Amino acid sequence: MTIQRVNSKWAKTLVLLKSDYLRQYIPLTKLFSRETVFQMLNEYGMIYVKPINGTFGKGVIRVERTIASNRSYKYQQGTDIHYYASFGDLYNMLLRQKKNRKYIVQKGIHLLRHQKRRFDIRVMVQKNLHGEWEATGIIGRLAHPAKIVTNYHSGGTPLPIDTLMSDHASSHELAIYKNRLQKLSITIASQLAAAYPNLKEIGVDIAIDHKLHPWILEVNTRPDLQIFRKLSDQNVFHKMYRYAIAYGRYKR
Ligand SMILES: Nc1ncnc2c1ncn2[C@@H]1O[C@H](COP(=O)(O)OP(=O)(O)O)[C@@H](O)[C@H]1O
Ligand SMILES: [Mg+2]
Numbered sequence: 001m002t003i004q005r006v007n008s009k010w011a012k013t014l015v016l017l018k019s020d021y022l023r024q025y026i027p028l029t030k031l032f033s034r035e036t037v038f039q040m041l042n043e044y045g046m047i048y049v050k051p052i053n054g055t056f057g058k059g060v061i062r063v064e065r066t067i068a069s070n071r072s073y074k075y076q077q078g079t080d081i082h083y084y085a086s087f088g089d090l091y092n093m094l095l096r097q098k099k100n101r102k103y104i105v106q107k108g109i110h111l112l113r114h115q116k117r118r119f120d121i122r123v124m125v126q127k128n129l130h131g132e133w134e135a136t137g138i139i140g141r142l143a144h145p146a147k148i149v150t151n152y153h154s155g156g157t158p159l160p161i162d163t164l165m166s167d168h169a170s171s172h173e174l175a176i177y178k179n180r181l182q183k184l185s186i187t188i189a190s191q192l193a194a195a196y197p198n199l200k201e202i203g204v205d206i207a208i209d210h211k212l213h214p215w216i217l218e219v220n221t222r223p224d225l226q227i228f229r230k231l232s233d234q235n236v237f238h239k240m241y242r243y244a245i246a247y248g249r250y251k252r
Contacts, residue, residue, distance in 0.1 A: 057149030
């Protein structure tokens with residue numbers, strides 16, 4: 001039996017939106033068009049524009065509306081920053097980057113910071129040896145100081161969530177909060193598995209805003225296990241690997 005992989009961020013978002021419960025955790029997401037970029041920028045002031053089939057933070061763009069009249073729009077991709085006076089100029093730049101690829105537009109979440117750098121959370125959920133969904137790992141990812149993505153492959157640093165959240169929650173609050181993120185991620189796995197029955201593992205990217213509201217940025221169906229090796233507790237990675245072997249991701 002093969003493990004189900006789903007690349008399209010758009011298809012996965014549509015499946016999650018079928019759940020009334022999950023909807024509150026999904027930032028508004030639309031297919032890329034001149035209208036959706038314009039409207040969402042006006043509505044939210046900051047948006048992320050992302051390739052539907054992207055990975056590793058590649059091609060991810062952050063756009064902000066600013067108050068400076070001659071620099072009304074701020075564009076950032078990688079460490080590349082541009083300012084535009086008009087929406088038309090900004091939009092032309094987006095089209096040049098997009099080329100013929102499909103993109104989505106998503107409400108931008110102002111991520112929590114640790115030592116001035118943005119971070120988000122990755123939760124790993126796998127089918128365990130009894131065929132039940134189990135949250136097997138949770139880790140934070142601290143963005144490179146000059147970048148707008150947290151991905152390891154884009155210069156982000158995997159760190160324990162306790163380290164990153166220490167400025168934002170007490171250890172008691174954090175224990176409860178981690179539990180909540182794990183339960184949320186298991187619900188996401190069940191919801192996706194209803195549409196994709198051969199799903200065995202997911203890695204959920206979760207943004208946390210200043211009210212500590214969790215936002216589902218994307219769900220990976222081919223999640224990287226290696227980042228969990230960075231945790232001091234090696235049992236976390238070993239269990240993940242054991243489960244992954246059991247459902248056939250790796251050869252025995
Ligand atoms: N809506 C958003 N608000 C804030 N940050 C975002 C948003 N979408 C993506 N990001 C940042 O960009 C990173 C990469 O985006 P993601 O959707 O996970 O695509 P990829 O498949 O390239 O990992 C995220 O981990 C997060 O740091
Ligand atoms: Mg991601």
